[in-house]
């Protein structure tokens with residue numbers, strides 16, 4: 262019972278601060294309080310700490326040199342202040358895995374979780390750092406140069422950031438696991454984070470280039486994820502109608518989780 266109270270209090274403080282700093286919208290803050298309470302109440306510091314590690318690093322990165330990225334942010338659906346949908350897209354599968362582990366404890370849930378959090382972290386770091394790259398990104402499908410901010414575009418800087426994000430989540434999850442008094446191997450967690458994060462982030466880019474619901478700006482001609490660009494309504498340009506940005510995040514997170522679990526099993 263105490264864990265649920267501690268979780269609720271911790272989540273309230275973090276979500277309240279994020280709301281004040283406009284990193285979370287009102288609905289996003291409520292979703293984050295619910296999520297944090299479950300992560301700590303049904304889980305422990307391993308689950309809650311790993312979620313916070315994703316949240317803090319992503320928030321700091323998105324604030325860093327924000328002015329130079331403002332133009333690009335308009336092309337993405339996932340940046341800026343997060344609403345409930347984005348909070349659940351980033352932390353929802355982790356919450357389900359935490360509850361499954363609560364009901365039926367097994368190491369596999371934790372490794373899947375490391376891969377899921379590594380994916381959302383790698384994806385966010387890649388988006389934030391890749392958008393600072395001086396060189397234009399290249400298509401994940403054919404290597405051709407793309408305008409900055411195009412879905413499905415990858416860069417070395419973004420890929421390095423994705424790898425680093427995955428490693429940080431793996432190492433952090435191991436540390437929180439140790440602090441919770443659980444037995445875990447450092448290299449297993451770091452490998453799971455690195456490979457899960459990279460697999461998930463590249464799946465996200467690949468889906469962005471192929472099946473994700475996309476729009477085209479009638480002013481600048483860019484393919485974007487949003488309904489409005491350059492002050493005008495955008496037109497549907499491709500992808501499956503149900504394959505929204507949140508759906509792509511969910512699917513790539515599951516792939517990242519599976520790869521992390523497999524990697525941990527093989528190593």
Ligand SMILES: [Zn+2]
Nearest residue numbers: 478481490491
């Ligand atoms: Zn435009």
